[in-house]
Amino acid sequence: xxxxxxxxxxxxxxAMEDTIGLNLKATELRLGLPGSESPVxxxxxxxxxxxxxxxIDGNWVLSGNGNGNQxxxxxxxxxxxxxxxxxxxxxxxxxxxxxxxxxxVPAAKAQVVGWPPIRSFRKNSMATQPPQKNEADAEPKPGCxxxxxxxxxxxxxxxxxxxxxASYRDLSSALEKMFSCFTLSQCGSHGVSSxxxxxxxxxxxxLHGSEYVLTYEDKDGDWMLVGDxxxxxxxxxxxxxxxxxxxxxxxxxxxxxxxxxxxN
Amino acid sequence: xxxxxxxxxxxxxxxxxxSDESLEIIAKSFKxxxxxxxxxxxxxxxxxxxxxxxxxxxxRELDLRESEVEDLSGRWLSDFPDSYTSLESLNxxxxxxxxxxxxxxxxxxxxxxxxxxxxxxxxxxxxxxxxLRGAPQLAExxxxxxxxxxxxxxxxxxxxxxxGCKQLKTLSGFWDALPSYLPAxxxxxxxxxxxxxxxxxxxxxxxxxxxxxxxxLQKLWVLDYIEDxxxxxxxxxxxxLRELRVFPSDPFGLEPNVALTEQGLVSVSEGCPKxxxxxxxCRQMSNAALNTIARNRPNMTRFxxxxxxxxxxxxxxxxxxxxxxxxxxEHCKDLRRLSLSGLLTDRVFEYIGTxxxxxxxxxxxxAGDSDLGLHHVLSGCxxxxxxxIRDCPFGDKALLANAAKLETMRSLWMSSCSVSxxxxxxxxxxxxxxxxxxxxxxxxxxxxxESSPVEKLYVYRTVAGPRLxxxxxxxxxxxxxxxxxx
Numbered sequence: 001x002x003x004x005x006x007x008x009x010x011x012x013x014x015a016m017e018d019t020i021g022l023n024l025k026a027t028e029l030r031l032g033l034p035g036s037e038s039p040v041x042x043x044x045x046x047x048x049x050x051x052x053x054x055x056i057d058g059n060w061v062l063s064g065n066g067n068g069n070q071x072x073x074x075x076x077x078x079x080x081x082x083x084x085x086x087x088x089x090x091x092x093x094x095x096x097x098x099x100x101x102x103x104x105v106p107a108a109k110a111q112v113v114g115w116p117p118i119r120s121f122r123k124n125s126m127a128t129q130p131p132q133k134n135e136a137d138a139e140p141k142p143g144c145x146x147x148x149x150x151x152x153x154x155x156x157x158x159x160x161x162x163x164x165x166a167s168y169r170d171l172s173s174a175l176e177k178m179f180s181c182f183t184l185s186q187c188g189s190h191g192v193s194s195x196x197x198x199x200x201x202x203x204x205x206x207l208h209g210s211e212y213v214l215t216y217e218d219k220d221g222d223w224m225l226v227g228d229x230x231x232x233x234x235x236x237x238x239x240x241x242x243x244x245x246x247x248x249x250x251x252x253x254x255x256x257x258x259x260x261x262x263x264n
Numbered sequence: 265x266x267x268x269x270x271x272x273x274x275x276x277x278x279x280x281x282x283s284d285e286s287l288e289i290i291a292k293s294f295k296x297x298x299x300x301x302x303x304x305x306x307x308x309x310x311x312x313x314x315x316x317x318x319x320x321x322x323x324r325e326l327d328l329r330e331s332e333v334e335d336l337s338g339r340w341l342s343d344f345p346d347s348y349t350s351l352e353s354l355n356x357x358x359x360x361x362x363x364x365x366x367x368x369x370x371x372x373x374x375x376x377x378x379x380x381x382x383x384x385x386x387x388x389x390x391x392x393x394x395x396l397r398g399a400p401q402l403a404e405x406x407x408x409x410x411x412x413x414x415x416x417x418x419x420x421x422x423x424x425x426x427x428g429c430k431q432l433k434t435l436s437g438f439w440d441a442l443p444s445y446l447p448a449x450x451x452x453x454x455x456x457x458x459x460x461x462x463x464x465x466x467x468x469x470x471x472x473x474x475x476x477x478x479x480x481l482q483k484l485w486v487l488d489y490i491e492d493x494x495x496x497x498x499x500x501x502x503x504x505l506r507e508l509r510v511f512p513s514d515p516f517g518l519e520p521n522v523a524l525t526e527q528g529l530v531s532v533s534e535g536c537p538k539x540x541x542x543x544x545x546c547r548q549m550s551n552a553a554l555n556t557i558a559r560n561r562p563n564m565t566r567f568x569x570x571x572x573x574x575x576x577x578x579x580x581x582x583x584x585x586x587x588x589x590x591x592x593x594e595h596c597k598d599l600r601r602l603s604l605s606g607l608l609t610d611r612v613f614e615y616i617g618t619x620x621x622x623x624x625x626x627x628x629x630x631a632g633d634s635d636l637g638l639h640h641v642l643s644g645c646x647x648x649x650x651x652x653i654r655d656c657p658f659g660d661k662a663l664l665a666n667a668a669k670l671e672t673m674r675s676l677w678m679s680s681c682s683v684s685x686x687x688x689x690x691x692x693x694x695x696x697x698x699x700x701x702x703x704x705x706x707x708x709x710x711x712x713x714e715s716s717p718v719e720k721l722y723v724y725r726t727v728a729g730p731r732l733x734x735x736x737x738x739x740x741x742x743x744x745x746x747x748x749x750x
Contacts, residue, residue: 114654115629116515116545116572121304121330121358125439125463126513156281156735177705 113161120146145235151179151243152212162235168227175214179243213244274299281305287312291319299325306332310359314340321348327355329382338363338386344371353380357406357437362386373398382406385439390418393425400428407437410464414444427451436460436485443470453477457504460485462511468494476501482538485509488524488545495528499535507541508532515545515572526553533560541566548579549606554588558595567592568603574630574655577607584608590615593623603627613637617644625650635662642666652677659717660687667695675724683721686714691723692741699726700741701734709739 127145145162158178165171214226218237226234226241272294282305290297297320302308310333316326317340341363344351351371356363365387372378378399387395387408396402412418422445426432432452441464456478461471462485471490475481481502488510490498498505510528514521526549532539533556540563549571558564578585585606593599593616600622604612608631616623617640624647632638639662641651651673659682670676670691685702688709692700702709703720730740 112574115574116512116570117627117629118512118515119304119330122462122511 147216147238147240149175149178149241149243152245152248154179160241162238167231168234171226172214175241175243211246213246214241215244216241270294271296273297274301276301276303277305278303279305281307282312284308284312284315288315291315294320296322298322301325301327301329302331303327304330309334310336310338310340314343317341317343318345321345322350323348324350324377325353325380326351327353328358329355331358333359335359335361337361341371342367346370346374349375350377351375352377353404354378355380355382355406356384357382359384359386365391369394369398375399376401378402380404380434383408383437385409385437388412389422389445393421396425396429401431402429403431404434404458405429405432405437406460407435407439409440410438410445411440411442412445414442419445419448422448423451430455432456434458434460438464441466443467446470446474449474450477454479456481458483462487462509465489465513472497478502480504483507485511487511487513488522489513490528491523492525492528492531493523495524496531496535499531503536504538505532505536506538508536508539509543510545511543512545512572520547526550529553530556530560533557538563540564543568543570543603545570545572547572548576549585549588550578550580551583551585551588551591552578552580554585555591558588558591562595562597564592564596565598566601567596567599568601568627569605570603571605574605575607576605584611586612586615590619593619598622601625604631605629607631609633610637610640613640617641620645622647624648626652628653628656630655632656632658635659638662639665642669648672649674651675653679653681655680657682660684663687664690667691670698670723671695671725673725675722677720677722679720681721682717684715685709685712685718688718688721688741689714696742697725697727698723699730701731702739702741703737704739705737 124146146159147162148157149160150157160174160178162171165174215223216226216234216238217240218224219239223242229237270293273296275290275297276299280302282302287308290300292315300316300320300323305328308331313326313328313333316323338359338361344367348371352375363384363386368387369391372381372395379402381395381399381402381404383392383395383406385408389408389410389412392407396405426449429452433456435449435456435458438461441461443466446466453474454477457480459475459478459481460483461474464471465487467489468491471486472494475484475486475490475494476497478484479501482504483506484498484502486494486509490510495510498508510524524546526546529542529544529546530553539561542564543566546569549569577583578588586609589602589604589608589612593602597619599620602616602620602623602625604627610633613632613636616626620626620641621644623645626641626645626648628651635658637656638653638658641648642662643666648669653676656678658678663678663683664687688700688702691698699722701722702718703722704718706719709716709718730742734740
C-alpha cells in the first residue's frame with residue numbers, strides 16, 4: 001500500500017541515518033527546520049495516558065476524543081463549533097429533542113485535551129462536589145465529563161468526554177470513529193479492509209441499523225435508550241455508555257424492539 | 265505465575281487492567297498472600313474483591329488507591345471471615361458505593377495491627393467515631409464524607425474519638441467537608457505530620473485555622489482555596505514542612521476564582537527551610553519569583569509548576585520564563601524532578617542541559633522553538649530517566665541524533681510534537697533494544713506519508729522485545745518495518 005511513498009521515504013531515511021552516525025555538538029547541529037517553524041498546535045493535542053504522571057487519565061484507554069481525527073477539519077474550529085449547540089439535533093433514532101440552550105462559553109477559548117494535567121480520579125471527585133466560590137458561580141459544569149463507553153463484543157472499553165460534544169449527532173460520529181476498528185470482524189461478506197473510511201461507514205450502518213442500540217446508564221443506575229431527552233439533560237445524567245446488541249435490548253424501549261422486528 | 269511462584273506474597277500494579285478472574289486466581293493460588301496494591305487500575309468489580317476477602321487468610325494490606333472499581337455491592341467486605349484478624353492497611357477510598365458498615369466496624373475492631381484505614385466517601389461522618397474507637401492505634405486515616413447535619417452531640421462524639429487516637433499522624437479524605445466540623449480534629453493537629461485536604465472545598469480562613477495548629481506538619485496537600493494569605497500563615501507555622509501540593513479548585517475556569525498567585529509559593533519557600541518537594545498550580549508566575557524561590561531553597565529536589573494557561577509569559581515583564589526556570593536548575597543542584605510550564609524558548613532547555621545534571625524526570629508542555637531544545641536536554645542531562653513531552657516543536661533531528669541516549673533512559677513520551685513516522689521507523693530499526701511504539705487513533709501510520717507526524721510516540725528500553733498485547737491503535741516500529749516498505 002505504501003510502496004511508492006515508502007520509496008520516497010527511504011531517501012529521507014538515508015539522510016537521517018547519516019546524522020545518527022555523526023557525533024554532533026550542539027553548535028554544529030543544523031537544526032533549523034526547512035521552511036517555517038513547525039506550527040505548534042494549540043488545541044489539537046490529544047490527552048495522554050503517560051503524558052504527565054501527576055496527571056492524565058491513567059488508563060491505556062485513551063481519553064476518547066473522537067473529534068481528534070476528523071480528516072480535513074481544524075480541530076479548534078471543530079470544538080468551538082460544537083460549543084455552540086445546533087438548534088435542532090436529530091438523533092439516529094429520528095427523535096427531535098427540544099432546542100438546546102447555548103452554553104455560556106466564549107468562542108476564543110478552545111479546550112486543550114489533557115491540560116491542565118489533573119488525574120481523572122481527581123477530576124471526577126471534584127466534579128461531583130460543588131466547588132465553593134466567593135462570587136457568583138459562572139461555570140457550574142465541570143470542565144470535562146469522562147464516561148466509559150463499551151461495545152458488546154469489543155475486547156476493551158473506551159473513555160470519552162461528553163463535554164466535547166454538543167449534540168447526539170456529534171456523539172454518534174465520535175462513536176463511529178472510536179469503534180470503527182472493531183467492525184472488521186463484523187464485515188463478513190463486505191470484505192475486510194484496513195481503510196478507516198469503510199470501517200466507519202460499516203459501523204455507521206451497524207449503529208443506525210438494527211444490529212446495535214446505543215444505551216446509557218443514568219444516575220439512578222437504569223439503562224436508558226440514548227436520544228429521548230434533550231442533550232443537556234443527557235450529559236447531566238449519563239454515567240456510562242454501552243453500544244448494545246439489539247438482541248439484548250429487548251425490554252429496553254418499545255422503539256428498539258420495533259426496529260428489531262421490522263429488520264429481522 | 266501461580267504455578268511458578270506459589271509463595272508469592274505481594275503484588276503491586278499500577279495503571280493496569282485487572283479482571284475479577286485475575287483476582288480470583290490470586291486469591292486461590294497464593295497461600296501466603298499478604299499485600300495487594302492496585303494503583304489507578306481498572307477492570308475489576310467488587311466480586312473480585314470478595315474473592316480476595318474470602319480466601320486470603322494472611323492478607324495484611326489491601327490498597328485500591330484511585331482505581332476504578334465496578335461497585336456492584338458493598339457486601340464483599342463481609343466476606344472476610346470472623347477469624348481473619350491480620351489486616352494492617354485498608355484503602356477503599358475509590359469505591360463508589362457504601363460498604364456494609366457493620367461488617368467494616370467489626371473488621372476494624374478485630375484487627376489489632378490496623379494502622380492505615382482510608383474510607384470511601386460513602387462512609388457517613390456519624391459512623392466515624394465508632395470506627396476510630398475500634399482502632400485507637402491507627403496511624404493513618406482517610407475519612408469518608410466529612411459532612412453531616414450540624415449537631416453538637418455528633419461533633420463532640422467525633423472530637424472525643426479523634427482525641428483517642430494518640431498515634432494518628434496522617435489525615436486525608438475530607439470529602440464535602442463542612443467547615444464547622446473541622447475543629448473536631450484540632451485535638452490531634454499537633455501530632456499530624458501529613459495532611460491531605462485536597463478534596464476539601466473549604467475556604468481560606470477555615471483552612472488557616474486548621475493548618476496553623478499543625479506545627480509538626482511535613483506534608484500538606486491542599487486546594488488553592490488556601491490562597492496566598494493561607495500559605496503565608498503556613499510558612500509561619502509549619503517549619504518542618506517538606507512537601508507542598510496546591511491543586512486547582514477550578515482548573516477549567518477562564519478567570520481566577522481565588523487569590524492564589526506566585527506569592528504564596530514564594531512565602532513558603534522563604535519560611536520553610538526543609539521544603540524540597542513542590543507541586544503548584546497557579547495562573548501567573550514571574551522570573552523574579554522563580555529566582556527568589558530558587559535562591560531560597562537550593563535544597564529543592566522536586567519542583568513541578570503548572571501555570572494553568574499554556575504559554576503564559578512572565579506576567580510582569582511579558583518575557584518568557586526561561587531565566588526563572590534556569591535559576592531553579594542552577595541553584596537547586598540536587599533537583600531530580602522538574603515540570604515546566606508557561607512561555608518557554610529553547611533557552612530554558614539550554615539551562616536544563618547545562619545545570620540539570622541530577623535531573624531524572626522532566627515534563628514539558630507547550631514549550632521550545634526547535635529541535636535544539638530537545639537536543640540540549642538529551643545531550644546534557646546525564647541522569648535523565650524519564651522524559652515526557654507534549655505539544656512541542658521537537659522533531660526528528662534531535663531524536664535521531666540522540667538515539668543512543670534513549671537506551672540509557674527508562675522511557676520517552678512525545679505527543680503532538682513533530683516526529684515523523686519515517687523517523688520512528690528508523691529509530692525502531694536502528695535500536696533493537698528499544699521498543700518504539702507509535703499510537704495513532706486515525707489509523708495505521710503507514711497509510712499516510714512518511715513525513716507526517718505521529719500522534720504519540722513512546723520509546724522505552726526492553727529485554728523482552730516488542731509487546732504482543734497492544735490495542736489496535738498502537739504499532740511497534742521494529743526491525744521488520746524495513747521489510748514492509750518494498
